[in-house]
Amino acid sequence: MLKNKKVMLVAVAASLSVTSLVACSSKSTNTGSSTAPASTTTAVATASAGPKPELKSLQIWQKDDYNTYPVAKYLEQTTGYKVQYDMLPQDKPQDKLNILIASGEPYDAITTAGGTDFKALYADYAKKGALTDLGPLIDKYGPNIKAAIDPAALEAAKVDGKLYAIPTTTISFVGESLFIRQDWLDKVGMQAPTTTDELVAVLKAFKEKDPGGNGDKNIPFTVRGDAPLIPNIIGAFGIPNVWNDLNGKLTPRILDPGYKDYVSFASDLFKQGLLDKEFAANKDATAKEKFTSGKAGMILLHWADIPTIMDALNKNIPTAKANYIPALKGKDGKIGLGASQGFDRITFIPKASKHPEDAIKWMNAKLEKDTFRTMAIGEENKHYTLKDGAYTPIQPIFTDERNQANNFLTGTDDKIYPTYWQARVRKDMRLFDGWNFMNTIQPANTRIKDPLGFAPFLPEFSKNFAQLNTMVGDYTTKLIFGVEPITGIEAFQQKFKSSGGDTSYKEVNDWYATVKK
Template sequence: MKRKVGLTLLALLLSLSMFGCSSDGSSSSGKGKNSGLRMLMPYSRFDPNKDFMASYIQEKTGVQVNYEMLPAENFDEKLNLLVANKEPIDIMKLSSGQFYQLASSGALEPLDELIDEHGDYIKSAIKDSTWGSATIDGKIYAIPEAGSGASAGEALVVRQDWMDELGLEAPKNPEELYTVLKTIKEKKQIVPLTGAKDSIYGDIASAFGIVNDWEDQNGKLVHKAEHPRMKEFLSYMNRLYEEGLIDQEMPINTAAKAIEKFTSGKAAMYKLAWWNSTNTVNSLKQNFPDAKLSVIPYLQDADGKASVGINTGITWFIAIPKASKHKEEAMKLLNAKLAPDVFKGLAIGDEGVHHELKDGKYYPILPKFNEDLTNGSSYMTGTDEHKYPEYWQARVRKEPILQSYFEAFQKEAEGHLVIDPMSLAPPIDAVNKNKLKLMKLLDDNVLKFITGAEPVANYDQVLEQWYAEGGKDMVKQANDWYTNR
């Protein structure tokens, strides 16, 4: 008996040592072969080495790439570990904060020469104005990956069945909104307007002229926090809150909680993001088969003008770290992925297999499109800015509810889009350093003013604090860039 135990233990040890060797062997052989490039991408829920896109890219470009992902949380720490350790990663897909941090600490390779030598497709795909966002001290440190173009993301939606029942018209401005909410409150005894703690501004703020984080006022950049009408907006929201017209739990609601309240019939109005529309609409229909939803046209300000703020800033930066041992190959791959036909394949697959062209619009072929291309955007390393918005909309057309809300929002927003003037700014030191901290400071306080925990008259003190904690620097450096651009 006991001998058996001993033997098992021995076997275990042996298998373990073999195990150690095998894992050791594979990693060193991977490094030794030099055949594949290593690309680091942000977290997404799939296995990047087994996805259709990985083999598609290899097939189209002839380059084998080993993909690695940062974790979903603590990604900055992990990235710092990899960089501090000089891991020979060849391509990194970085968020703007990560990009700025690595570029300013000297971990990234300047790309100007490589792009001149190997980047013909890259140069024609990316607009001149976009490069600024990846340029520091006159040198390009990354390929900026532009998104899917300017489009409106959120709009207020309302239970049209209740509006009809009460004989109400869609409100056009904040005053009418107030009346509508008040009527709903009195007649239906429910929460008139619900929302989540992280989407406070939206089109109510726009109706007070607070459209984006930054605004050009007579050639000068003004941040939302210093907006002259901020107090007016806060007083209005405070009035709604005090009279019970906004969800009293809004300061603690998550987005999921807000959707829950809206779809369970506890609230009449909600600011819907179109990418949540499928879930929201299906769930509402199940609970209330007779429910009808309608999109409220974007609210107008005192002059009868509606505006929808958007930021077209770059979300992803494709960089080559200094520690890479295959910089030229990496640049060649990035270039090859932007060749017009290859890029089209990356965006929407093959015609007749993954997508089809109907009345000049790309439609996905389901389920093949979903099977193969769901994770496609994770593999993007720069986009053809002239074509991508058009391609990308195929993703919206894969589901009728999604498509209808996306299109409804865009139709309402047509002619009203206002682009944040900071969208195309290069990395600005004071902005990168302070942006998140100041946003939190402002949002926390804005919630206090709205709920009445703090009287709106005290806003000036918050603004002082905002200036003192870096706001002053941020506004100054932003304006330095803006006036000299």
């Protein structure tokens, strides 16, 4: 997502250089030899023979050197392509990318993150003619690409009707929910709450009975300051995602009738002393410290943090136990946990590439079924075991040799990769149990996918998204604290609309009308 306006300003500044570059660039027609398996199409199998060129790939930042990582060696041996990997910097990668594109650095593949900010840059490069149209190349050399990647993802990656990037789709899952001290529940003689009313009752018991023995330092529920729109709770008011379908129209939370009901509920938690009185000042680490030190009974937590949190909690309180609560149901039966959907990353080929055909052949070869599986999770009985369809990692070799494998992906086999990927959450069964509870055990209707996940680049929406989100977040915090009166919501909604909300709404729904069923 757009982190600040600087991203777009840099893109505009770079576009002049990009335009000049494209005007004088020429594309190589090196066809190299096929890297696809014998089972793929005749077009690939009969591509002209000859030595394969060394490719040059620019990747997202990771802590390990791509060139010495075991996956790189495996891919070279399997695809026949030697690749020189470079990385974008961890800090301000967009700025560096703009410079490299504008200067015509001859990368054969560039992989970036797939968020709104990079989608904006990608669309700008494509419109300026700095990228290679991949459609004809995929038709000729990419049967595995066409077979493996979700057609909806390929469609969403198009700019002005042409495909300039191969998307690597996000694994759709619920990330955050409410993590509660089970031993506190046991001490107050209650079950995990399943409705908003039950949640209030549990938090009152935590406050009044003080099962942690904290006295005036007791905190029934804590969250970090940047999460006033609290996942799970907000789903009980019908607005689990930032934008949600309301009567056939995608509508931002602030304009949904459920928003007022939510802030009334959250502000009431705050007034009763059930929500951390310091939550607005909490950094993520601050909230976690309150929970792991035993002061707080419930916290907003991502499942990826469970092992670290539980290790710290059990170090302080060896008998402590904690679990996720179910998806909460509101008074009118609404329920929902926001689930991810969209692009994890995108891979494009700049016009400056010397080997565009070979770059597609290389990416196509990576999606051959056996190659893809071994790239993603390694070799059976060496990196993982397979039993009853479940892939379980063998440690420490899985982490040593496949922990960064996801950074080598240039598209995934979208039908099977979610199953392979679960090996990653089985590295620690506490991790898996948390993920599994929200994403398998909980009913499917509790997981509400982001409806904008597969939206194409939308200029007005992208330009306004970060600013509007910040506005709504700050305003929501003030409402919960009582600094702003709830009676002022309508006035704020008008401010939201005039600050880009109206133009974003129109653009989003013009697109939504073309895809909804």
